[in-house]
Amino acid sequence: MSRYILAIDQGTTSSRVIIFNQLGQPVTTAQQNITQSFPNDGWVEHDPQEIWQTTLALCKQALQQANLSSDAIVGIGITNQRETTIVWDATTGEAIYPAVVWQDRRTADYCSELKEQGYEQQIMAATGLLIDPYFSATKLRWILDNVADARARANKGELRFGTVDSYLLWHLTGGESHYTDATNAARTMLFNIHTQQWDKQLLALFNIPETLLPEVLDCAAEFGNTQQDLFATCIPILGIAGDQQAALIGQACFKEGMVKSTYGTGCFMIKNTGDDPVASTNRLLTTIAYRLQGKATYAVEGSIFVAGATVQWLRDGLQLFDNAAEAELIAQATPDTRGVYLVPAFTGLGAPYWDPKARGAIFGLTRDTGIQEIVTAGLESVCYQTCDLLLAMQQDSISPLTTLRVDGGMVVNNWLMQFLADILDITVERPDVSETTALGVAWLVGLQAGIYNSLDEITSYWHLQRRFDPVMPAEKRQQLYHGWLEAIKRVRTGV
Numbered sequence: 001m002s003r004y005i006l007a008i009d010q011g012t013t014s015s016r017v018i019i020f021n022q023l024g025q026p027v028t029t030a031q032q033n034i035t036q037s038f039p040n041d042g043w044v045e046h047d048p049q050e051i052w053q054t055t056l057a058l059c060k061q062a063l064q065q066a067n068l069s070s071d072a073i074v075g076i077g078i079t080n081q082r083e084t085t086i087v088w089d090a091t092t093g094e095a096i097y098p099a100v101v102w103q104d105r106r107t108a109d110y111c112s113e114l115k116e117q118g119y120e121q122q123i124m125a126a127t128g129l130l131i132d133p134y135f136s137a138t139k140l141r142w143i144l145d146n147v148a149d150a151r152a153r154a155n156k157g158e159l160r161f162g163t164v165d166s167y168l169l170w171h172l173t174g175g176e177s178h179y180t181d182a183t184n185a186a187r188t189m190l191f192n193i194h195t196q197q198w199d200k201q202l203l204a205l206f207n208i209p210e211t212l213l214p215e216v217l218d219c220a221a222e223f224g225n226t227q228q229d230l231f232a233t234c235i236p237i238l239g240i241a242g243d244q245q246a247a248l249i250g251q252a253c254f255k256e257g258m259v260k261s262t263y264g265t266g267c268f269m270i271k272n273t274g275d276d277p278v279a280s281t282n283r284l285l286t287t288i289a290y291r292l293q294g295k296a297t298y299a300v301e302g303s304i305f306v307a308g309a310t311v312q313w314l315r316d317g318l319q320l321f322d323n324a325a326e327a328e329l330i331a332q333a334t335p336d337t338r339g340v341y342l343v344p345a346f347t348g349l350g351a352p353y354w355d356p357k358a359r360g361a362i363f364g365l366t367r368d369t370g371i372q373e374i375v376t377a378g379l380e381s382v383c384y385q386t387c388d389l390l391l392a393m394q395q396d397s398i399s400p401l402t403t404l405r406v407d408g409g410m411v412v413n414n415w416l417m418q419f420l421a422d423i424l425d426i427t428v429e430r431p432d433v434s435e436t437t438a439l440g441v442a443w444l445v446g447l448q449a450g451i452y453n454s455l456d457e458i459t460s461y462w463h464l465q466r467r468f469d470p471v472m473p474a475e476k477r478q479q480l481y482h483g484w485l486e487a488i489k490r491v492r493t494g495v
């Protein structure tokens with residue numbers, strides 16, 4: 001009988017379920033947007049119940065669409081928006097507060113205090129992360145301190161914490177499994193990436209009881225089985241990875257020095273640095289790329305909070321066009337933004353600036369600026385931000401980067417990909433399977449199930465769909481990027 005892998009990709013904008021065949025080809029996709037709530041300036045929340053219910057419904061829908069019964073599925077993989085923080089009742093599974101999303105900035109003041117108190121070095125040394133509201137630790141502390149009875153209940157062992165992977169796993173297994181994987185753990189700011197343990201000193205600093213935390217397993221592991229009544233048969237869950245690390249796997253970036261950049265709601269550039277954690281001197285993060293058979297492979301990461309979200313804002317907020325694909329047509333028809341720059345620091349600036357209090361701005365407006373220039377500047381901002389990351393990565397590396405593998409919802413935009421190659425002055429490669437995040441976790445399931453024997457075998461399944469080579473003259477590139485750096489200077493708060 002043919003064997004299939006069901007990959008759950010629970011992203012910031014939408015939940016997706018993709019069923020892959022053994023060759024890593026998608027056979028069906030089911031997708032549903034999830035509600036974004038912005039209850040306060042800089043706050044971003046999701047409804048955990050909606051996350052679970054849409055995921056479950058999409059699993060069933062995907063099986064039905066592919067006309068498969070659950071016993072054709074060798075295993076489920078979960079990949080997820082990372083850092084997003086959920087606390088739930090250990091008995092009922094009911095969340096005690098909305099999911100505090102990775103973009104949420106409510107703990108910016110507390111993060112400033114931690115920096116002033118001199119904790120940056122300790123936190124960076126243990127976790128590879130800079131102090132920023134982005135990561136789970138301060139969000140978790142906020143929930144415990146601000147939701148009625150939460151801290152008392154946590155101390156009594158009545159609550160559980162997890163990132164979205166853990167929360168979904170708990171529900172899929174009917175409360176049997178409270179696990180996460182090393183890549184998700186590495187984004188909490190509570191996990192020591194060297195010892196591969198929860199860091200006791202950081203738990204004390206953030207006042208987090210250890211009973212709240214999931215056990216950390218490899219990315220390919222026995223995470224448990226789906227509870228009886230969900231599907232016709234119980235399906236094992238065999239793979240978990242944070243979505244950006246899953247994309248690195250899906251892009252087959254298994255060799256030291258290989259880099260991918262994913263363009264979804266945000267943009268995340270990750271470079272495989274091999275067996276040893278490499279500390280960035282340019283404000284990038286050190287993180288775990290994947291952990292297999294107990295052995296961690298490390299990475300450096302540049303994280304940009306707003307990429308595709310700029311397009312969403314231009315479409316839904318400013319209502320400048322009806323669907324994301326129109327942005328490409330507008331940019332194609334705009335030969336020049338004539339000095340207009342859009343800095344989409346809606347939720348602060350991520351790498352390499354790490355300025356949670358910065359906010360967005362549009363510069364260079366004149367009487368003849370129109371929708372075309374603003375939309376094009378929005379797309380260009382994604383490329384300029386990538387350039388910020390690439391330069392930071394180049395400065396950290398001995399060997400220059402020559403190729404960037406790209407994926408995510410935005411990379412269908414050919415205009416954007418060409419401008420990216422031009423501004424970065426390197427070749428941009430787009431793979432034939434654009435759903436690399438889901439594919440990456442499907443590979444993990446396949447490894448655990450024994451369908452694939454090695455990372456080399458997986459590499460043989462990666463195929464190029466199109467490459468974009470830089471054509472922009474150096475002088476123009478430098479002039480455009482210089483204008484971006486000037487715009488960035490003007491939104492930074494220096495916090």
Ligand SMILES: Nc1ncnc2c1ncn2[C@@H]1O[C@H](COP(=O)(O)OP(=O)(O)O)[C@@H](O)[C@H]1O
Pocket residue numbers: 011012013014263264265266307308309310311312324325326327328408409410412413
């Ligand atoms: N043709 C396009 N041009 C530019 N942006 C696009 C295009 N199509 C989709 N997007 C953007 O891509 C994002 C969705 O990508 P996706 O990888 O699904 O995101 P996520 O995983 O964060 O939910 C949205 O922000 C959307 O605005």
Ligand SMILES: O=P(O)(O)OC[C@H](O)CO
Pocket residue numbers: 010011012013080081082083102242243244264265266
């Ligand atoms: O949901 P995405 O694809 O925007 O990814 C979110 C990241 O994991 C946040 O770190």
